[in-house]
Amino acid sequence: MTRPLLRVDDVHATVHLRRSRQTLLNGVSFEIGEGEALGLVGESGSGKSLTTRAITRMLDPNFTVTGAIEFDGTSVLGMSPSALRRYRQTDVGMIFQDPRAHVNPVHKVGDFLTEVLVRDRGLDQREADRRAVALLDEVGVRNPESRLGQYPHELSGGLLQRVMIASVLLAEPKLILADEPTTALDVTAQSDVMAIIEEQRKARGLSLLFITHDLELAAACCDRIAVMYAGEIVE
Ligand SMILES: Nc1ncnc2c1ncn2[C@@H]1O[C@H](COP(=O)(O)OP(=O)(O)O)[C@@H](O)[C@H]1O
């Protein structure tokens, strides 16, 4: 394997409830090399989404996490708030199962795509729009200019997922965490979206953690596969 970009080593995550605690990740370990795609496969409830939330430190505050999570040699669990913000904004990008749950319904697609570029990267609006249009075009969105003025509810699920992929790529991350990105889509949109992720990953040399319950799909698009069961990697 090439130099590991992400190293997850013996991660345990325990949730503290009012009267009890429950260990939901039970010694999860894996590595993802630069430019490598790892499939994380497991039945529903096995801890796949919790693993991505541990990697981005987005677990609820009533979780404790132990073990090591390193990105490019830096401890994620030890990051200061500003380093963590930078890591989430520029190093990792997340694509979720349900894109609609991760967009603001009253924001236009264009604002959603360009906000980070304008606010955090100091681009002027015209340049940000130009980049957004170019990326929408790259991920197969037709009439990209006119999409910028539309609201999320005007787009189909497959189209909205392409917008999400474009928004992730606009931030130029090194690693993409894709948590069941096609599960909620109809069959044709599923294969389109998968093909786009594949194509962009290869063109940009990105690393990918691809989460799915579909072993066949993972085998088709990933370099290696890890199987998760009850909070552990079993294979
Ligand atoms: N915030 C939470 N509090 C308590 N239990 C949780 C929480 N989030 C997830 N779980 C439990 O952790 C287990 C793993 O969840 P998850 O990582 O979402 O599974 P999946 O592999 O389907 O993505 C499930 O049993 C789920 O009920």
Ligand SMILES: [Mg+2]
């Ligand atoms: Mg999940």
